Amino acid sequence: MWKCPKCGRTFKTDDQSHYCGKAPATVDEYISAQDEEIRTQLQSVRLAIRRELPDAAEKISWSMPTYWQGVNILHFAAQKKHIGLYPGPEAVERFAKRLTEAGCGFSKGSIRIPYSDSLPLQLISDIAAWCRETGHHA
Numbered sequence: 001m002w003k004c005p006k007c008g009r010t011f012k013t014d015d016q017s018h019y020c021g022k023a024p025a026t027v028d029e030y031i032s033a034q035d036e037e038i039r040t041q042l043q044s045v046r047l048a049i050r051r052e053l054p055d056a057a058e059k060i061s062w063s064m065p066t067y068w069q070g071v072n073i074l075h076f077a078a079q080k081k082h083i084g085l086y087p088g089p090e091a092v093e094r095f096a097k098r099l100t101e102a103g104c105g106f107s108k109g110s111i112r113i114p115y116s117d118s119l120p121l122q123l124i125s126d127i128a129a130w131c132r133e134t135g136h137h138a
Helices: 027-032 036-052 089-094 096-101 121-134
Strands: 057-061 064-068 072-078 082-086 111-114
Touching (some): 027 036, 027 057, 027 064, 036 082, 036 121, 072 121, 089 096, 089 121, 096 121
Antiparallel strands (some): 057 064, 064 072
16 A cells, blocks of 8 residues: 555555645636646646537536536546546547547546647547537546
8 A cells, every 4th residue: 555645645556646635626726736737738628628518517526627517428637647538438439449549548438648749639529529419428
């Protein structure tokens, strides 16, 4: 077990990425609490999602930015080496080929988007739109 020296929480994985302290109340707070070099990328992901989900409420759930419209549609989060996008397993399965082509890793319901100056923003928008249109959610 690993214990975070900042907040004292314990985890099974050494140096586990997590949010120390009080969870942010808004997406703006969440983004501003991240390292300066990734804030712009997080804002870009946020805008790509908002374009496709303009009627969804933006909130924090599970300490992550979440888009909600009666149900959680999808989440995103800053991780140590990537941006995590969490649209659910059906979306990951549907977009697996494009995710691979874009250099993104993925597993059952999560997508790992490497930090980069050229984020796959159209792909992120397409995933958000697909989640909205099909009713498949995080």
